Amino acid sequence: MQKERAAHAVVGQEARAGIVEVEEHGLPGAGRVYGLKALQDGAISAEQFVQLNESVGAYTSDMVWTGGSAATPTIPASRFRALPDLLPQIYRSGLHSNARNLAKVPIIDLRPERGADIHTTWRSYQARARLDAANGNHADHFIRGSSVFPGAALTAQSFRMMNRWLSAMERDTSDLPVEAKVIGNKPSDVKDGCFTTTGATDAELAAELALTDPACPLKPTLSPRRVQVVRPPRTSTNAS
Known part of the structure; x- marks a missing residue:
């Protein structure tokens, strides 16, 4: 009970x-x-x-x-x-992520700009900031932005990127730490990018912008949690 x-x-x-x-x-x-x-x-x-x-x-x-x-x-x-x-x-289940452990996995973050929605853009930048704070870099994290939702072509493109990335890691038999293998085996075409459309077709993917382009719909706005929160210190070693 x-x-x-x-x-x-x-x-x-x-x-x-x-x-x-x-x-x-x-x-x-x-x-x-x-x-x-x-x-x-x-x-x-x-x-x-x-x-x-x-x-x-x-x-x-x-x-x-x-x-x-x-x-x-x-x-x-x-x-x-x-x-x-x-x-x-x-x-243990992965419901709570840890930036130190996230450095051990390739991350392609498909982030649509949905406006006033709970899936807000700043969460992608929050994850990136946590990676920077824990590991000194975010070399395993790439944001692929779009409007409203990720379209079929954008989703398929990202899936193929991830498949090539993971396959390259599987072929790496070196003794390097897994974090180094993640970074070292990243395909050269995996990078940050943004689309003013949903990325529904290959033609739309041809019009790729930088995340910093003013036309990119993704804006790294602040969290709506404006009130500073101080949490009690954690005492359980299981929660570290």
């Missing part, structure tokens, strides 16, 4: 229930401090800082906010705590 209280506390998706089973409450947020940097910078008052943290609450597995409503707020709004015995499963 204890293990049946798992998925939503950690990942919040029924689709992950096969890995971490089913949770009766929502995403964990206990122990997080919101707005500390804003307080330290003088952007908010101490009272605003307290109000923020006692009101932020959490979402249940049914996406119901624990803070009540504007008319009848719940103060303090409850938060949820993840079950420690479930956290190792998140890391």
Whole structure:
């Protein structure tokens, strides 16, 4: 019964229930401090800082906010705590990525610009920044941008690129670390690129732009999470 209280506390998706089973409450947020940097910078008052943290609450597995409503707020709004015995499963399953380990795999990031959508462009640049911070480079990470969604030709092109990249790594019998094999076996045509279209046809792929081109629809906008979050230190060696 204890293990049946798992998925939503950690990942919040029924689709992950096969890995971490089913949770009766929502995403964990206990122990997080919101707005500390804003307080330290003088952007908010101490009272605003307290109000923020006692009101932020959490979402249940049914996406119901624990803070009540504007008319009848719940103060303090409850938060949820993840079950420690479930956290190792998140890391072992790959649901939580680690930039040190991501250096061991080739990455071709198909990133469409969808505007006001949860699949936001900045996440590609966030992953790249994490690779830079952990490994000093992002030589295994390439963004292929498009408008709205990746079209058939763009998807097929990227699949062939990845197939050649992985095949070259398989043929590499050297004693080099896997991170070096990833970088050393990258095909020369695998690079950042952008398309003003979806990349539906080979003709559309011929009009490839640089990510930095003003006409490229991908814009490395900031995360919408404007409130600085301070998380408690991790104590479990399984979560490193």
